[in-house]
Amino acid sequence: MMNRQVGGEKGRGMEIERRIIKATWAHNGNLEPLYEVEDKEDEILVTFDLPRVSKENVAINTTADMVEVIAKMSNAVCWERWGVVQKEITFQAFRKQIRLPEPIEPEKAHALLKNGILRITLPKIRRKVLINIE
Amino acid sequence: MEEVVRIVEEEGVEYNNPIVIEGLPDVGLVGTIAASFIVEKLNYKEIGHIESDLFPPVMVIHDGKLKNSFRIYSAEDGSVVVVLSEVAVPPKAVYPITTALADWFHKIDTKQPVISVKGLPMKNRMDIEKPEVFAVGNNGDAVAELKAKQIDLLEEGFIAGTYAIMLRECSKRKISAISLLAQCYPVYPDPGAAVSAIETLKKFITSLTVDVGELLENAEEIKLKARDLMQQTALSASEMQKGMEQDMPIMYR
Numbered sequence: 001m002m003n004r005q006v007g008g009e010k011g012r013g014m015e016i017e018r019r020i021i022k023a024t025w026a027h028n029g030n031l032e033p034l035y036e037v038e039d040k041e042d043e044i045l046v047t048f049d050l051p052r053v054s055k056e057n058v059a060i061n062t063t064a065d066m067v068e069v070i071a072k073m074s075n076a077v078c079w080e081r082w083g084v085v086q087k088e089i090t091f092q093a094f095r096k097q098i099r100l101p102e103p104i105e106p107e108k109a110h111a112l113l114k115n116g117i118l119r120i121t122l123p124k125i126r127r128k129v130l131i132n133i134e
Numbered sequence: 135m136e137e138v139v140r141i142v143e144e145e146g147v148e149y150n151n152p153i154v155i156e157g158l159p160d161v162g163l164v165g166t167i168a169a170s171f172i173v174e175k176l177n178y179k180e181i182g183h184i185e186s187d188l189f190p191p192v193m194v195i196h197d198g199k200l201k202n203s204f205r206i207y208s209a210e211d212g213s214v215v216v217v218l219s220e221v222a223v224p225p226k227a228v229y230p231i232t233t234a235l236a237d238w239f240h241k242i243d244t245k246q247p248v249i250s251v252k253g254l255p256m257k258n259r260m261d262i263e264k265p266e267v268f269a270v271g272n273n274g275d276a277v278a279e280l281k282a283k284q285i286d287l288l289e290e291g292f293i294a295g296t297y298a299i300m301l302r303e304c305s306k307r308k309i310s311a312i313s314l315l316a317q318c319y320p321v322y323p324d325p326g327a328a329v330s331a332i333e334t335l336k337k338f339i340t341s342l343t344v345d346v347g348e349l350l351e352n353a354e355e356i357k358l359k360a361r362d363l364m365q366q367t368a369l370s371a372s373e374m375q376k377g378m379e380q381d382m383p384i385m386y387r
Contacts, residue, residue: 024361031361032361034322034323034364034365036320049319049361051358052354077355077358114261115326116357117319117322119260
């Protein structure tokens with residue numbers, strides 16, 4: 001009972017902070033890329049917008065329920081006049097981990113990087129049975 | 135009674151039957167990217183802003199100077215006016231802002247048509263090398279002008295967002311208006327689509343002597359800077375019923 005209460009308060013505290021400091025950039029120089037997850041019946045399609053990134057600098061890791069992308073930018077950027085803390089940071093990579101809505105088969109996944117958009121196709125784990133109509 | 139949305143002009147501004155470019159944030163941020171590029175390259179000056187209690191309490195700082203998020207710019211000679219914003223339009227402000235802007239366009243005796251620059255979201259945008267531009271006109275004159283300039287028209291379908299209501303509000307005030315819709319990514323900033331939109335804009339505004347090549351060169355940096363606004367805009371998309379743009383109207387002919 002005690003643990004649940006403490007956990008609850010700590011949880012709420014973290015949630016409140018995230019409402020004030022919710023950023024698409026991090027102090028370690030990582031940017032959060034824009035992304036989209038699409039459920040397409042037999043597969044899950046995840047796309048990322050990765051400007052300034054070439055194929056050789058993208059690493060994609062997936063497990064049955066998660067996909068992670070780490071992509072190094074070909075030119076790092078430092079926006080020297082932005083904000084207070086941000087102006088000191090050199091942004092050099094995108095990084096994002098996404099929890100998938102359904103389990104997928106990592107070995108059958110494939111990806112394409114075109115015009116700066118990374119499209120990852122993740123086949124769902126499916127055992128299809130054909131049903132006959134009487 | 136104070137208006138819900140107020141257009142605040144700087145003192146002493148002179149208008150010269152201006153053509154209006156409306157570039158408020160929408161899919162692909164096409165209008166915003168095009169409008170801010172034009173304003174920057176042609177050195178348009180800030181001549182006013184838009185205020186409302188329906189907007190979030192957000193101001194922006196550029197070059198150490200405090201600015202409103204929704205701003206209006208004008209060409210030096212008063213012949214072109216540009217409306218843009220660095221913050222997404224809250225859905226509940228759509229109707230009041232279009233009414234206020236349409237009233238204001240009437241007041242400044244805008245040259246017609248008023249032009250909204252927007253995007254047409256495409257699932258397969260990744261496979262489109264050069265986005266095409268389609269258009270909607272709000273009356274016979276607008277449609278005739280689009281046809282004369284050989285711009286493809288949207289013939290049947292839904293349009294959703296600030297620009298859709300803008301077409302109607304301009305109509306009510308007998309102002310011709312068009313929306314230019316460039317094929318774009320639904321949720322990613324699309325400088326390529328903005329380039330296509332600007333090339334079409336040039337058919338209406340001959341003084342728009344911007345080099346779109348420069349926009350393409352800076353495309354990646356623009357995408358980096360546009361991430362946050364794109365996210366804000368995408369979040370309000372469902373309340374704006376953007377999804378309906380993919381739907382079939384029941385009375386399709």
